[in-house]
Amino acid sequence: MSERRGGRTGERVGVRAGVRYEVEVPAGLVEPQLRWNGEAGRAWVTGLPGQVRECLAQWGLRPDGRSMHGAAALVLPVVREADGRPAVLKLQLRDEENAGEAAALRAWAGLGAVEVLAADEVRGALLLERLDEGRSLGGVPDAVDGVRVIAESLARLNAVAAPAGMRRLADVAAALLADVPKLLPELADAGERRLLERCAGAVREVAGEAGDRLLHWDLHGGNVLAPRADSRRAARGETWVVIDPKPLAGDPGFELFPAIRNRFEAAEVVRRFDLMVEVMGLDRERAAAWTLGRVLQDCLWELADGEVRIPDIHVAVARTLLRVRS
Secondary structure (H helix, E strand, O other): OOOEEOOOOOEEEEEEOOEEEEEOOOHHHHHHHHHHHHHHHHHHHHHHHHHHHHHHHHHOEEEOOOOEEOOOEEEEEEEEOOOOOEEEEEEEOOOOOOOOHHHHHHHHOOOOEOOEEEEEOOOOEEEEEOEEEEEEHHHOOOHHHHHHHHHHHHHHHOOOEOOOOOOEHHHHHHHHHHHHHHHHHHOOOHHHHHHHHHHHHHHHHHHHHOOOEEEOOOOOHHHEEEEOOOOHHHHOOOOOEEOOOOOEEEOHHHHOHHHHHOOOOHHHHHHHHHHHHHHHOOOHHHHHHHHHHHHHHHHHHHHHOOOOOOOHHHHHHHHHHHHHHO
16 A cells, blocks of 8 residues: 555544544545445444544554555554554455455565554454655656566565465456456447457466465555664665555466556566566466456456446556467
8 A cells, every 4th residue: 555644534532541642534545435335434434533542542552643544544653652662553444355464464474574563353453563654665766676676575475375264366366257248348449358358368278276375466666665764674684665465365477467557667568577577486478367367357347337448558568468478
C-alpha cells in the first residue's frame, strides 16, 4: 500500500484517564470503502475510532504522529509504552486478500519484510515495526533499478513455502477462467476480446501447476520502504523492506506485473520482464503466462465494474508478452 498522510474527519478518543488523542479517519479512506464494500465498508469506517482506542489500550501504545492511509487501511504511528519502541498500528477491513497478511509476514520472519509485533485477527489489526514512510522504492530516480530491488526481494520471499490455509493461486486461476465467458462479451472492442481470450488461453496452459510458494501479489515501489535510520536494520546495512502483502500460495511468475505496470514505460516491458525472470530464476514462458493471468485478472475486474474497454497499459503488456510466448 502506498500510504498517504490523511486529512481529518476525526474524533478524539480517550486511551488513559485525563489523556485525549485525535484519531483521523481520512476522507480518502472513506470513499473507496463505501465504493468497494458498501454497508460493510461504512460500518468499518464508523467503527475505526473505537477500534483504534481498543488497540492502543490492548497493546499499551501511544500515538506518535499523524495517521496515514491508502485505499484499504488506516496506519497510525505509535510507540510501545513498555519499551519505547516505535511501531505502526495498521487497521483494515478483513477480506479474502488481506486475511493471510500476518501469517505471511510471520513466515518471512523479518527477512526482507516488515516484522509483526502483534496481531488481532478479529479486528484486522496489526502492530508492525516502523519504517521510514518518507522513503519508498517508488522514489528512486531509475525505475529499472527499483525493478531489480523488487526482483531480489521476491526471490527471497518466494523461497518460502506458503503456510497451510493460505488462499491458492490454483483457485484464483480457476475463478478467472470461469469468469471469462461471462464478462468478455461486455467488451466493446472485438480486438480486445480476442486479446483477453489469448491471455486466458495462456493461463489454461499453466493452471494445472499453480505452485506452492508464498507470494506477495502486490509488490511495487510504493510497497517497499527504507528502514528508519536509527533502526537495527539500518545498522546491519539493510536498505529496503517489503510491506503490505496480499498473500497467496502459487507460482512466482504471478508476481511480476505490478513492477512492470508501476511507473509504466511501454518500451521497458520486455526489459523489466526479463530482468525479473533472470534475477528470480524463473522459466520465461511460464512467467509470461502467469503475467498474462495478472493482466486478465485486472481486466476482468474492470469489466465487472461496468467498464467496456480495457486499460491501455494492459493492452500493451498483453501484446508484448504474447509475442514473448510466440
